[in-house]
Amino acid sequence: MKKITDERLILLNLKNIRIAFIIQTLGVLGILGYDAVKKGLEGMTENPLWLVFIITSVILGYLSMSSSVDHESEKINPKKSLMISLVVIILISTVVGFLVSRTEGFTMNNGVIIGGILFICALIPVVYTYKLRVNRLDENTED
Known part of the structure; x- marks a missing residue:
């Protein structure tokens, strides 16, 4: 073929x-x-x-x-974007974990587990996007 x-x-x-x-x-x-x-x-x-x-x-x-x-048309600083995303993820995971632990029938362990799972699930795409932006920045600087 x-x-x-x-x-x-x-x-x-x-x-x-x-x-x-x-x-x-x-x-x-x-x-x-x-x-x-x-x-x-x-x-x-x-x-x-x-x-x-x-x-x-x-x-x-x-x-x-x-x-x-x-x-993306504008150049985004990958490190700054990563730090902002990490702060947002930590805040959201902490708030969700706290709210789960305060819910009737759930303990502090449940809140920590759910907050941790949420953090890991959000961290993976953020790190992947960071790697893509760094690779693109490296390719643009080589040209």
């Missing part, structure tokens, strides 16, 4: 892949919606398609971050 070199055909191919992805995602959401109606939320999350949908959404989010960092 020959590699496609015509940019118009490559763009058409990417549009076709996007349409197929949208249809596939709508099908998965339809099946999960049917499970949610028939079996409830617990039955829906037990379906293996739920895991496929979650993994696909996370990967799509990370790929979108990569293209959005490349699309």
